Amino acid sequence: MSGLRRRLTEDADGDDPLLSVVNLIDVFLVLIAALLLAVAKNPLNPFTDERVTVVRNPGTPGMEVVVKEGRKIEHFRGDGASQSAAGGVRAGSAYRMPDGGLVYVPE
Template sequence: MSRLKLNILEDEDDDPIASTVNIIDVFLVVIAVLLVILMSNPINPFATEEEVIVIKNPGKPNMEMLIKEGTELKHYQSTGEVGEGQGSKAGITYRMEDGSMIYVPE
């Protein structure tokens, strides 16, 4: 009768390698999901030679622009100040009722 109990205990023991294989399967799924996310990113480093422009916080003082031209990546950040720089007013533009624009120089 004691032999019967020992056989039952041996059958119920889990193989430690089986749990390791399950963990490896989970990691493979996580890696596959991360690769899909990377490939769907507009600034994908593995994408072809195309131009992509990403604008963060458009129209706000902390607006940023990322421009990818081929393998080159440029980052522009707004200072938050309006009208910064040198120059003068050159004229006035009016929008007509039909949608056309008229420029009147000063």
């Protein structure tokens, strides 16, 4: 019987395969927390109702302006100079109103 008891205590001190699974769960919890922080710090976070304007590649022909107001997101790409050089024509005029809105008047 003493050999059986010694064998049981030796197995308890050995490597348990479930310990590695617990370690993997801890790693995934840390990864999920890091991803949640990244989403929360993103200016275009879908869970906020703020007005946010993001300009990508400013001053270049590939410039993009992203405006988020509440849950509505609008994208504006390029500038007028690069489009007219590519053969585009003027299609109208836009006027900014005192309340900040834009009015497009076709020609």
